[in-house]
Amino acid sequence: MKRRLLLLSFTLLFLLTSLTGCWSKRELDEIAIATGLGLDKTENGYKFTVQIINPAEVAAKTISTRTAVTTYTSEGRSLFEALRGLTDKAPRKVYLSHIRKVVFGEELARDGISETLDFLTRDHEFRTDFHIAVAKGMEAHDLLTILTPMEKIPANKMYFSMQTSSEYWAPSLIIKIQQLISTILEDGKEPVISGVYNVGDIKRGSNLSNVEDVGAPTDVRVDSLGVFKGDQLIGWMDQLQSTSYNYIMGNVKNTAEYFECKDKEGSITLEVMEASSNKTVTIKDGEPHFNVEVSVEGNIADVECQIDLMKLDTIKQLEKHFSEQLSILFNDTVSDVQEDFKSDVFGFGDLIHRTKPKYWRTIKDGWEEQFPEVEVTVEATVKINRTGTISNPYEFKKEE
Amino acid sequence: MKKLFRLFTKKENSEQTEHQPTPIDTDLPQNLTYIKNSLGESTDIVIRKFKIGEKRTVKIAVVYTDGLVNESTVHESLLETLMSDVRQTQLSKQALNKGMYYTVRDHVLTAGELDELETLDDVLLHVLSGDTVLFLEGETKALCVSTRGWQDRGVEEPSTQAVVRGPKDGFTETLRTNTALLRRKIKDPNLWITTQAIGTKTKTDVAVVYMNGIANEKIVKEVHKRLNQINIDSLLDSGYVEELIQDETYTPFPTVYNSERPDSIAAGLLEGRVAIIVDGSPFVLLVPALFMQFFQSPEDYYQRSDFATLVRLIRFIAFFLALLTPSAYIALTTYHQEMIPTSLLINLSSQREGVPFPALVEALIMEVTFEILREAGVRLPKAVGSAISIVGALVLGQAAVEAGLVSSAMIIVVSLTAISSFVSPSFNFAISIRMLRFLFMILAATFGLFGILLGLIVLALHLASLRSFGVPYLSPLAPYITSDQKDTILRFPRWGLLTRQRLINQKNIDRENMHKPKPTSRSPKKGDSS
């Protein structure tokens, strides 16, 4: 009896599920996979641009004349409204879980991005593994229309070039949403977001002919950092500043560092293999003093001036020279940031909070005004490990 | 179950009332007429009447079934002795005084097995089993000589459960051959065999085989009890017995193990299990059967232990693949696209462009097609079978993709499932996986991974609720028994397998107690100390 009852109940249950289920079902050919998302400000709301993959083109084995991606744009008073507004333009439901890149238009970034961040984390379709960037000096919408060579999907191109450059090139930095939100929420810390901008003509970039050229005249670059205060963009760091910022934050993994030779013509380039930074704070007379130690280890990669690398002394001199150069650069950057942006992107306030919580409580409210005045010393130490596969540079006779 | 038993007991009562055995009459012709009438004058029944004795005064009749008896035995040790040898021999008077019946019984018949029968029903049964029955005029008893001997298949290599390494003999349809095969493997007085006939019409011999002292007595008793409760007209294969004695009727999982391999059954007996051999079936049953047993092949014990463990792991993986691949594919592609890596998702979705059916229907079409092909492959004559199924699969698969009916990823999914489902060393276990697969597909199509997970929980609950002859089906995993893990998923080296499973036999745990032979040690001191 018991058996039969259970058998029956489960048959009925299966019947129930099979007859009525499938609420959340989306067949693969019913969804439009979005890889890039652009958010812009308009007069009365937001402009929402999605870059959608055309799977048949991406996976196609034959060359066709259609593009691998399509962008759709819609406007709405809120982001969700704009997203739903897409349904009358896009033939399928836009699926956001595979977004690789979210780009804010500069105008929106300057106005503040916190409202959009709410949407980006509240909606369950968004994952957390996409990169965030700001379109430098342009609308996110325009940026997303640029077609890129090699990588058929432009958002992927941005994603991957950022991924590689963050590993091998100091100025760029990957920012993910969870990091961004924590930074905005927590006291004594301001965020930076990497900037994306185009080179070449935008109109040309959105045409398939752009990728048919060997040189691809229009392309996308990812090497600059936008400084935020709270959730508002207030300015851009140049490449050197971005590099220093990453050194100070300990974000650098592997990069190249160019130095002028001391007393001689030419240059030496250091391949940085390891870099770390250590920030400490001491309080003297109720004023915080910050001390940042950046230690850099690397190999000599490229020597373009005549020096004797085989001498231990030379290496020591080089190390000293490099350390000085870097220290100057870093200190300049910190003071520039303090003066120009007045935004604590280095997280000095957070450092006090974490290490000296009691003191932090006393200065917490005035930190914003206090930050530009605090004393920061950055000290860089460079260590050279190897000199590459050859010892001394070749002495080629140069024809005058 | 209870209802089932009730059904049997009812039948038994009605059977008893209508059946009354007919005694053997002193009148020989009357007996013979009765036999002829009972059997409808069947042409394969041979009745030979003649007279014996010095003066040829005693009428005698020999009855046997043509084809079931060993002709030469009947001729040489029965007819010849009776008709010619008896006359030539001088029997002592004392012997003759007792009457011809006793003379024949004690002095004449040279056959090994001899029985006395008192009712005509017994006579019929023995005649139909291949024995030869002698009637003497004026006697109420008949002599039954065992002359069984018929054409049988002979011991061949088993067609299922093939192994690369290991014995290649398989059970046959003849009960005696099968018991002999077991005896040849286990020459121990404790190998006990009891036989009973089941089936009111077929009178099939069913033998219960177990190792006395090793097998759990409770289980042996339970087997006998359940066998005695069977009351059915026919028993054509061990499958009948399996279905009638299993603990749980409504389960897709087999709770009785069957094998064609004497080595596998012998190993089971030595572990303390009970074997049931049914005459006429080369498949011998083994109880209690546990879930883990269906992942174990006899070959595991003939190969090196590390390899055997690896193979068992592969069988587990294949089990889950066979059960879940289509449903996981459906769930991922229709509900959880966020879990598929982007590039793979793009590929999959480009394949699905233009496929008219939802993923579930697509999967069902292909799975059902595969099942049809498989069934056809089994039923078709061997010569065409494999060719047709291969061509069918290739052509159907290829054409279906090209026609845009299914996506090519689905073909991969279905083939992976199909191949995985044949990895299980036990055929009937694979069937249960195949059935459950469809349920999981429906669950996946309605609730995605949540549905699959709930299905798995229900499956686990169901498996945990099963018992095979009192032993929890999932043991030794649940309830977990540490000492039995040595031969469950892992297969320890033989030196680690010196105990028997806990739940199957409670008393006689140790298999053997000896030390591992070490190679002759080079330093004699060390050797001495060990």
Next chain:
Amino acid sequence: MWVILYGVILSISWIQIRALWKQSLKRDSFFYIFTMGLSLTILILSQLGLPIPNPLDGISIVYDPVHSLFQ
């Protein structure tokens, strides 16, 4: 959808109650019918959009003083 669900519930109940009745477990079947009736009534009422008192609100009322005490 709900109709099918009610169908499932009722058919399962029917089988179970019949089984209980056959074993002449009257007490069991009475409480079966009682609890099932109660559950189904509340279910139907909530389906009809009638406000069902939430037991948690009741518990909250009891514990509110405790909470304010600790606060």
Next chain:
Amino acid sequence: MHGKEEINLRQFLLFLFLFVIGTSILLSPSSLANIAKESAWLSVVVGMMIGVAIILFYLLISIWYPDHNIVDLNRLLFGKWVGTIFTLFFIVFALVSAATVLWTIGHFMVTQMLHETPQPFIHILFMFVVIYGVYLGIETIARTSELLFPYVVLLLTIVFVFSIPSMNLNKIKPFFDIGAQDIVKGAWFDLSISTFPLMVLFMVYPKLVQEKKSVGKKVTIAYILAMLTILAATFITTTVLGVEYTHHHIYPTYVLAKTLNIEGLIQRIEVIIAVSWILTIFFKLSLYFYAAVTALSQVLKVNSYRSLTFPLGIFVIVLSLIVYPSSIYASEWNQTTWIYYSATFGVLYPLLIAIATLIRKLFKRS
């Protein structure tokens, strides 16, 4: 067919483990990060220490009364009428707990995985599985727990181990900055979800704890392991996601798994957390439900608790549909009422039993 059902000590310990981590592994980090901020992990440690004392107390009671489950105990100590009323309170507690747990799983599925599916149907499907399990009996559930437990551990380990590279200890600095009051508050909240309800377990199976001599040690170890799992979940989520981000999410552990990405090889594995959570919650819900059904069947003196399983299961479904009107109500209720409600049964009630026992002993002596 079914005699007195018994489970062994190992199965009891598994129940204890699964019961403790049941809901808390996914829910606790968020609320703890809200209450105790950077010291959330410290709250769990404090909770663990208090918790050990509490479960040893439960153990003591069940050693006093090995043959009495909660219904017998109530009748024995408080008399027929008062005892029955106490039992009814207990049944309501178990049913309400079951309903809230069921609501939680439904809400989780709807917000995170099955967005468009109506929540009632998830409740119904899940509860049907629970009813099936309870119908098959506690032995079956115990065996199932033995079968599935390795998977729960394996999956959680995968998530935890792969999160280690992205941990940043700076995110939980400053240590000990928060007042002791808030840490204790956090500990209490953690106990209210994980430990106080354990009373249900000890009251329903008092027989088990008699089995072996070292039972106290084993129970303590199992409990500490479970709390360490919660500690790991809290610690890792706060160090990876940061305190603010953690408490802004309802299911931070799930978000944690979402952020995992090990060199592109191991990514998109949040379903692992969902799977292990559904498994643990299945056992927690089954145990609550089993406790309610058996207690009720004992009060009503019916032949077998099985006959009440299905109707009461439907009742739990109905209850789960109305208990929490929204997730805000849920978290509010959990933090303002539940912590006292569960403490009533987790602390006050055992104390009452202890006092009653002492009084009884005194009376007997005199």
